[in-house]
Amino acid sequence: MKTRAISSDEKQIKRSLILSAARDLFLADDRQLPAVATIATQAGLAKGTVYLYFSTKEEIFLALLAEEFSGLLSSIHRCLSLLSSTKKPNKKLKQELAKELIATVTNYVQSHPEFLRLDAMSYSVLEQNLSDDFLYAFKFELTRALVDTGKQVDLIFALEAGRGVTLLMRTYALMRGLWQSLDYPDHLQQLLAHKMFEPIRPEFHTELRAALGEYWSGALT
Amino acid sequence: MKTRAISSDEKQIKRSLILSAARDLFLADDRQLPAVATIATQAGLAKGTVYLYFSTKEEIFLALLAEEFSGLLSSIHRCLSLLSSTKKPNKKLKQELAKELIATVTNYVQSHPEFLRLDAMSYSVLEQNLSDDFLYAFKFELTRALVDTGKQVDLIFALEAGRGVTLLMRTYALMRGLWQSLDYPDHLQQLLAHKMFEPIRPEFHTELRAALGEYWSGALT
Amino acid sequence: MKTRAISSDEKQIKRSLILSAARDLFLADDRQLPAVATIATQAGLAKGTVYLYFSTKEEIFLALLAEEFSGLLSSIHRCLSLLSSTKKPNKKLKQELAKELIATVTNYVQSHPEFLRLDAMSYSVLEQNLSDDFLYAFKFELTRALVDTGKQVDLIFALEAGRGVTLLMRTYALMRGLWQSLDYPDHLQQLLAHKMFEPIRPEFHTELRAALGEYWSGALT
Amino acid sequence: MKTRAISSDEKQIKRSLILSAARDLFLADDRQLPAVATIATQAGLAKGTVYLYFSTKEEIFLALLAEEFSGLLSSIHRCLSLLSSTKKPNKKLKQELAKELIATVTNYVQSHPEFLRLDAMSYSVLEQNLSDDFLYAFKFELTRALVDTGKQVDLIFALEAGRGVTLLMRTYALMRGLWQSLDYPDHLQQLLAHKMFEPIRPEFHTELRAALGEYWSGALT
DNA sequence: GATGAATGAGGTTTCATTCAT
DNA sequence: GATGAATGAAACCTCATTCAT
Structure with a gap:
């Protein structure tokens, strides 16, 4: 070519x-x-x-990750848009809303297997060897979109300003941490087949939904 | 020498x-x-x-990480031992207990800065280039200790069997994810000095305490 | 460059x-x-x-050796072509032909000092660390050329089919063995200066010619 | 211990x-x-x-090889002793004697598989990294035994002085070369299973006997 | 704009040998 | 005499990146 x-x-x-x-x-x-x-x-x-x-290999993958972040935040945005209403939500409704949001997030990562895998490399591998400009642009755009969606969360959940971003960050953190704790390379999988290891290998998406559910439940109280 | x-x-x-x-x-x-x-x-x-x-470089660091895990779980164990009582805890007491546990965890990672840094490399870097034996021994010991402490949690918080391990896993996941989201290499720190990035760079330990607080609050309901 | x-x-x-x-x-x-x-x-x-x-160091030297083999077999081929005639050779003529062939071989190795040195490393050193593909290609080409020249020997010496290859293999073996027995590293040379060692250090090319002469004489009877 | x-x-x-x-x-x-x-x-x-x-690893293996050489020469010595007679051998008898000698040699290497394998490493590997003293002692003893047996050959075959050593050297060279040309490492064996490679992989001991037979036939003429 | 040949830094691991105990 | 812990030289090969064409 x-x-x-x-x-x-x-x-x-x-x-x-x-x-x-x-x-x-x-x-x-x-x-x-x-x-x-x-x-x-x-x-x-x-x-x-x-x-x-x-300009570097890492840029390629960070660009890929950026797309994923953007996709996830868009999904959330879209989901929240559908849920928006004029009424102030009561506690029960908030839980419903959270459930929707969690479903959206879970579905997204389920249909984008590369997202969390890439994400898990960003701390130790991807953020090496990048030009400051590129890294800045990445963080800038990410922050912008995050703050944006955070505001929407504030609005829909009727929270104080800035609380939405925090909730999103913590949601992301929990998801990220769970992934890294529950995804094993193939050969390790086999080693951990024994029943004794069951506690450390629940199915990821079920676990994610449950953990996020608990978190949001606590956070919205 | x-x-x-x-x-x-x-x-x-x-x-x-x-x-x-x-x-x-x-x-x-x-x-x-x-x-x-x-x-x-x-x-x-x-x-x-x-x-x-x-026998490999990675073994060194996984051994280091193993020590940290062991230290953290010991700390939790010690903390829980002090808190153990014969009475069945009511909801309020449980929250107190959780607070103590969170404080223990937070203090531990604060005084062991290498823990979460290493931990953040385990997914993508450390678990490469290790003999299956070593990896298995690592996971085995970790699981054993985790299940052990999990049982103690079950007991003290009066939870159904196995719930404690789950809570510990999710606690760890949240902590792990938060660290990776909030720890920036030095040069990046400077790039993100602008006020607009404040939402994505709260102080880690404060954030950790808060997030864990919310999670446990939700999990214990 | x-x-x-x-x-x-x-x-x-x-x-x-x-x-x-x-x-x-x-x-x-x-x-x-x-x-x-x-x-x-x-x-x-x-x-x-x-x-x-x-792709490996050994490949370099095996390639070198391949060139030498190819060169040697070509020399023999060329020599035999010149000798070819339509008459069926009698015993005496065969000895003449053999003498020519031996001269060709001896001249070749004399003017290609790297050949037998390399050859002497192929058993224990060169054939390590080579991809199967490469090794196969080497053996394939070598065998092809050998069989080819063997047929020519069959023809010119009026031998039964396949006999030529055998003669060439044994010629090569004798040469190879003699080289390794008579080539000493410099420092050893000096140690063996004494008269008592004369029996084990005749001049290589003379010895080669003589030994091959005897072998072919026996083989053609 | x-x-x-x-x-x-x-x-x-x-x-x-x-x-x-x-x-x-x-x-x-x-x-x-x-x-x-x-x-x-x-x-x-x-x-x-x-x-x-x-004092070095190589010494171990050269000592092993020395034992083998000694064993081989003893075998030949013993064989020749049995064959010795007072009569001057005629041509036919000489051929018989040679046959015996060849059988002895072939049997020896067949029952000492390490001999030729080690021998094949002596040129390129063993003779590295040895003290001059050790190497000298090795060559000295070897030469002494060789000359000794050579003299016996002279006697029994009624040859001119020194001819026996030469015959033994060439016999050894042919054997050495054949071994290296016909012994393949396991994985290579499989690659060369195809019929086209048959010319380059006759069974070693059969081939050895045949080749030596031809050589001695020529040498005794 | 596109290509792919050339570069060369970089780090792991092995293992023969020494020598303190 | 015996041990085995410590040494450190030695060399391979990969691969991100550059830049002549």
Whole structure:
């Protein structure tokens, strides 16, 4: 392939091609960022070309993660929009609302398996080797969207200003922590097949729903 | 250092020496496992000597993490032992008990800064390059201790069997997730100095206490 | 050297460059495969570049050996072609033919000092650390060429089918064994200067010619 | 084991223990000298103890090889002694004698599988890293025994002085070369299962007998 | 814009040997 | 004499990134 992406659209397409290849490879080979050469091959591009679109390997995956965050927050946004009403919610209604929100979050991560896997690498791997500019842009956009959705939460749950962001952060933290505690690489799975390990390997999505339920229940009191 | 660790005790001491050097270096140079050569130098040993005590670099750090887990669970155990009484706790008392437990946990991680940093690397970095035996031993001991402390929680909070382990797991997950969300490398800290980023950078320990408080409040209802 | 080998030809040249450097170093530093770093430096390349052309160090030297085998068999082929005639050879003529063949072989190894040195490492060193694919390709090509030349021997010496290959194999074995028995590293040479060791250190090429002469004489009877 | 080998006998026994362990391990793990630590364990000794008896690892294996050479030459000696007669042998008888000698040699290597395997490592591996003294002693003894047996050959075959040594050397060379050409590591065996490779993998002992037969036939003419 | 050849830093691990006990 | 803890040299290979074409 030696076609040139001249128009902005074509560039976007090629960028997506790279992201998509990176995602596929990452999903296939757990807990290891695939090599740039592999990504390039998978995307049908040359290695050098990848560097025309991303300046480090980590950028690729952080971009992927950014998309996921954006997708999750959009889902929440959409969900909350549907739930919005003019009445001030009473305690029971709030619990209903929380349930919806939790369902939305759970569904999202269930249908986006790469999200939490990538997320689990962001602390120790992804945030290395990134230009400040890129990292800043990432955090900026993330914060913006988070604050935005947080405000919506404030509104719908009739909370004091800023409380929504906090709830979202803690929700995210719990989810993130649970994932890392309950996702095992294949070979480890087999080692932990014995009954004695059952307490440390409940099914993730069930556990997530339950844990978030408890958290929101406490948080809304 | 050229003294030879002949007795089992002396070997334990030398092992600790290595672990201690590894911890110091890890704390100094964030989010990156130091090279074995560096650890050896820091411990005043030759590179090869380190490999007499640990068979891969990752083993060193997983051993460190194991110590931390053990320490944390001991702290909780000790705390709960002090709180144990013969009376069945009412709701208010349970909240008091939870508060104590949370305080214990928070204090522990505050005085063991390497714990959550290491923990944050275990998913993506530490569990690579480990022999199955070692990994299994680690998980085995951890599970044993966890189940043990879980039972104590069951008892003191008068919960149904197995509930305590679940609560501890979720507590750990929340803590783990919060740490990773709120700990920034130095250079990033500076980028996020602006007021707009305040929502995403509350002080960790305060936040931890608050979030755990909400979670336990919900979980005990 | 920073020129890039784009075309296939240029790549062949660079490959040869590496092989040539490897040969020179091997000849200079007997009985020890030089380090890849050294080969790279000698070839005026970076270490990584060498690995673009060969995937392990052993591959380099087996490739070198393959060239030698190929060269030797070609020489024999050429020699035999010149000798071919339509008449069925009588016993005396056969001896003449054998003499020519032996001369060809002896001349070849004399002018390719790296051949038998490398060959002497193939059993214990070279065939380690090679991909099955590479090793197979090597054996395949070697066998093909050997069988080919063997047939020519059958023809010219008027032998039964398959006999030629056997003769060539045994010729090679005798040569190989003699080399290893008569080639001494420098420092050993000096130790063996005394007259008593004369029986075990005749001049190699003379000895080779004589031994092969005897063998073929016996084999053709 | 902390018993001390005080008497010379006890030392000899311990030495043999080491040699025996080394041989066993070498036979088990082809084409690779076992680690000193492994040899020590196998011999039921400590690593350091091995170095009381041999000053380098290579010495162990060269000592083993020396035993084999000695054994082979003894076998030949014994065989020739039995064949000795007062009559001057005619051509036919010589061939008979040669046949016997070849049978002796073949039997010996067949019942001492470690011999040719070790031998094949002597050029490239064993003769590295040896003290001059040791190497000299080895060559000295070997030469002495060889010349000795050579003289016996001279006598029995009624050859000119020195011819016997030459014949023995060439016999050894042919055997050595054949072994290295026909012994394949296990995984390679499988790769070469195809019919096309048959010419390069006749059964060793049959081939050895045939090749030596041809050689001696030619040499005695 | 696209390519892919070239670079070279970087860190792990092994193991023969020594020597304090 | 025996032990085995300590040493440290040695070399491989990977792979992110650059830049000549």
